Amino acid sequence: MTEPLLVLDGLQKSFGALRATDDVSLDVAPASIHALIGPNGAGKSTLIAQIAGTLKPNAGSVRFLDKDITGHSVPKRAQLGLGRTFQVSSLAMAFSALRNVMLAVQARQHSTFRFWRPVRGDRSLIEPAMAQLERVGLAERAHLPVTALSHGERRQLELAVALALEPKVLLLDEPMAGLGGEDSQRMTEVLISLRQDVAMLLVEHDMDAVFRLADRISVLVYGRVIASGSVADIRASQEVRDAYLGE
Amino acid sequence: MLEMRNETYLNVGIALLLLAVPLGAWVMDESYYITVASRVAILALAGVGLNLALGFGGMVSFGHAAFFGLGGYAAGVLSHHAFEGSVFLNWPVTIDGSDATLTLWFAAILLSGAVAAIIGMISLRTSGVYFIMITLAFAQMIYYLAISLPTYNGEDGLPLYLRSSLPGLDMSDDLTFFFVCYALLLLAIFLSVRIVGSRFGAALECARQNETRLSAIGIAPYPVKLTAFVFSAMITGLAGALFVELNGFVSPSILSWHLSGEIMIFVILGGVGRFYGPIVGAALFIVLETVIGGYTERWQLFLGIILLGVVLFARGGVIGLLAGKARHD
Numbered sequence: 001m002t003e004p005l006l007v008l009d010g011l012q013k014s015f016g017a018l019r020a021t022d023d024v025s026l027d028v029a030p031a032s033i034h035a036l037i038g039p040n041g042a043g044k045s046t047l048i049a050q051i052a053g054t055l056k057p058n059a060g061s062v063r064f065l066d067k068d069i070t071g072h073s074v075p076k077r078a079q080l081g082l083g084r085t086f087q088v089s090s091l092a093m094a095f096s097a098l099r100n101v102m103l104a105v106q107a108r109q110h111s112t113f114r115f116w117r118p119v120r121g122d123r124s125l126i127e128p129a130m131a132q133l134e135r136v137g138l139a140e141r142a143h144l145p146v147t148a149l150s151h152g153e154r155r156q157l158e159l160a161v162a163l164a165l166e167p168k169v170l171l172l173d174e175p176m177a178g179l180g181g182e183d184s185q186r187m188t189e190v191l192i193s194l195r196q197d198v199a200m201l202l203v204e205h206d207m208d209a210v211f212r213l214a215d216r217i218s219v220l221v222y223g224r225v226i227a228s229g230s231v232a233d234i235r236a237s238q239e240v241r242d243a244y245l246g247e
Numbered sequence: 248m249l250e251m252r253n254e255t256y257l258n259v260g261i262a263l264l265l266l267a268v269p270l271g272a273w274v275m276d277e278s279y280y281i282t283v284a285s286r287v288a289i290l291a292l293a294g295v296g297l298n299l300a301l302g303f304g305g306m307v308s309f310g311h312a313a314f315f316g317l318g319g320y321a322a323g324v325l326s327h328h329a330f331e332g333s334v335f336l337n338w339p340v341t342i343d344g345s346d347a348t349l350t351l352w353f354a355a356i357l358l359s360g361a362v363a364a365i366i367g368m369i370s371l372r373t374s375g376v377y378f379i380m381i382t383l384a385f386a387q388m389i390y391y392l393a394i395s396l397p398t399y400n401g402e403d404g405l406p407l408y409l410r411s412s413l414p415g416l417d418m419s420d421d422l423t424f425f426f427v428c429y430a431l432l433l434l435a436i437f438l439s440v441r442i443v444g445s446r447f448g449a450a451l452e453c454a455r456q457n458e459t460r461l462s463a464i465g466i467a468p469y470p471v472k473l474t475a476f477v478f479s480a481m482i483t484g485l486a487g488a489l490f491v492e493l494n495g496f497v498s499p500s501i502l503s504w505h506l507s508g509e510i511m512i513f514v515i516l517g518g519v520g521r522f523y524g525p526i527v528g529a530a531l532f533i534v535l536e537t538v539i540g541g542y543t544e545r546w547q548l549f550l551g552i553i554l555l556g557v558v559l560f561a562r563g564g565v566i567g568l569l570a571g572k573a574r575h576d
Contacts, residue, residue: 075465077465090459112471115442118441119448
């Protein structure tokens with residue numbers, strides 16, 4: 001068994017009396033997809049925020065590539081190779097799709113503090129950025145501003161931006177949310193094609209996608225992991241059915 | 248593409264017009280208008296500085312008079328000492344006064360940049376209205392400091408009797424002085440274009456649009472914004488040094504919040520985030536002041552109406568109105 005890339009150990013986060021994250025421990029192994037499911041309000045986004053670094057846990061630790069990153073800032077985590085997409089698309093709206101990805105490429109190259117050479121026409125940024133757009137199937141729309149992209153295309157762009165960071169682990173916060181059947185199908189295909197290169201922690205409501213993609217599934221209810229196991233285990237678990245699948 | 252070309256033509260037109268006015272005035276021997284054109288160029292330069300922070304970085308600084316004024320004081324105080332033949336500082340190092348233009352510019356840029364680094368370090372921990380207020384507060388502190396400095400005549404200000412000297416140029420000639428200001432203005436715009444178009448500029452523009460995004464890809468917004476804020480202040484500080492030389496006078500009024508507001512008006516009138524916008528804004532301001540100000544002291548009423556019109560109906564300022572929306576690719 002290879003070492004997991006991302007390990008959450010006893011994470012706790014409370015908002016007043018509400019325990020949004022209650023002693024959560026889980027890990028993400030290389031070349032695997034760990035899905036996190038649970039009803040609305042289960043604390044999935046709160047958990048993602050603690051992993052990405054926008055929220056500080058009250059207790060517990062986040063380990064990434066054998067390093068304790070619990071105290072690291074968001075940019076520092078991203079630099080280490082922890083990429084993310086947002087539940088609600090968060091992009092530089094006035095930029096074109098390509099410019100959004102180019103910015104991630106330059107972040108990856110640690111070359112932000114260069115003041116002279118224009119990015120327009122800079123092939124060392126454009127070529128890697130186009131490659132990522134092709135990977136998610138958005139190359140033809142590269143030069144459109146984000147505002148002109150459809151909801152589904154923005155989700156694809158989010159993914160391309162995250163991939164341009166060449167992350168070791170991707171946090172995907174509901175990548176299928178609001179996607180139509182075809183778009184959701186396509187996103188699933190893209191994620192499957194990525195699995196060998198990038199491990200993923202996937203928060204998702206679309207159970208068809210989860211069952212197709214996940215190697216492991218953890219179920220979060222009221223901030224606690226009530227079950228964790230293979231797809232077959234989770235499908236079979238009575239507790240999960242009662243709490244979440246509603247069967 | 249067409250819109251981009253329109254803006255390019257418009258920019259060239261603006262630059263040529265600003266050049267044509269003093270040349271025409273020189274031909275007709277109306278030296279007053281050469282001075283007016285110099286004022287426009289200098290104030291536009293201050294606006295170009297602010298535009299870098301406000302237009303491209305989204306940092307609404309209401310304290311840029313601090314940098315304009317510090318630049319002005321740096322130049323004014325050093326040339327005052329040079330004229331008096333006294334030293335500016337004896338300890339820990341001896342700093343003499345100077346009447347060399349390049350030294351004055353360097354001092355202005357250095358001082359405004361250093362103070363901007365300190366003000367920015369603190370102010371950029373806040374955002375929105377708090378940022379506006381904290382930059383204003385810092386500027387007011389410096390304003391009152393200048394008022395309470397008896398060495399340099401406090402509120403009454405310091406008259407400067409000589410223009411500094413730039414090798415090979417007669418700075419006391421009004422037209423030559425205009426050319427120097429004009430060249431610096433175009434240089435500052437050129438630098439802005441390069442910076443905004445660079446990798447740094449891409450990160451800066453992303454910080455304006457969406458800081459969360461910038462963090463998420465691993466670029467901390469704070470150092471990016473702070474660097475831009477310092478550059479911005481340096482350009483505005485240089486404008487302050489030129490302004491003091493033009494007037495032959497330095498007083499705390501160039502540090503006051505009115506001036507911060509005026510610099511902001513230049514940027515907004517011309518078009519926030521438009522490279523040549525501050526020239527249009529400053530020119531419009533000075534024209535209104537000169538023309539309508541000739542009829543009534545209440546010329547600012549008209550300025551207010553125009554500003555209101557721009558904010559309500561032409562968000563891209565005059566440049567936006569004439570050349571269409573800003574391009575982003």
